[in-house]
Amino acid sequence: MKVLALAGGVGGAKLCLGLARVLGADDLRIVVNTGDDEEFYGLHVSPDLDTVMYTLAGMSNPDTGWGIAGESFATLHSLGRLGMDTWFGLGDQDMATHIVRSQMLRQGKTLSEVTSRLCLSLDIAHPVAPMTDDRVRTTVVTDRGPMPFQTYFVKMRCEPVVTELRFEGAQSAAMSPALRQSLDSSDMLIVCPSNPYLSIAPMLAVPRARAAIESFAGVKIAVSPIVGGQALRGPAAKLLSELGEDVSCVGVARQYVGLCDVFVIDQIDAHLSPDIRALGMRPLVTNTVMETEADKIELARRILDATIDA
């Protein structure tokens, strides 16, 4: 069975690791949000791609879910002494990824080519690709004005009240070859438990991506990142509230109407199953909190066993 997984950063990477433990490299393709990408010191940083890659490579920091385990920050410290802004935490080893990526992009390689090459170097078997090779940047419109995503997320710690999200460049972007081809040829589409507004919406904003998902021939399954009315981390719950949605798995499901046949909710939310069904989706109730690797594998198996009308 060929599976396409759409992922953001930490939540997406957790499920991708479970899927990668169950599926062979020929049967899983992972396509990742690039709306969070940003340049620092002339380096192209792709935070969500890096989180997925480091997780699959077994290098990620278990405490944060992002960055590299045992990382040091000597370069960042030196940059600060030289008068540079250092609010975005780039570790010394992590910096090497961004140096290689930036050099290859400057040499004319696409972000897809660069990502494949990085995966090869990191011994990642399963193909990982960006959603697009074109420049898309999420702008967060807030009560303190519009700001680039990383300014909102890291520098301002998600404190401003969000009124709108814009995906600059998305309208003229093209789906990456991996996204286009796997939407055509996969048997199952999995929307990982990623932030619907910040990680999945940028992909849907790329022309023809939403329509291709709507008309996707196989089973379409999404997993709620909201469990018991709360995000396990990050601003998903705050955004649902600020954008006028229910702060629950139902509010997330409403973002995926027409894009999803089966919606996976946590057992703590089992009582909301009728609300999911009312949106035209089949609820699949299971443990969705992935603490251990066994949790990730178990959730992956439950999802892979799902069919539209089981």
Ligand code: GDP
């Ligand atoms: P980001 O780019 O690093 O913010 O990562 P994603 O967008 O991929 O994931 C963020 C979402 O993952 C948050 O809304 C979390 O609530 C959710 N999340 C994190 N860990 C888990 C988990 O173990 N289970 C579920 N269901 N959601 C999770």
Ligand code: CA
């Ligand atoms: Ca992200």
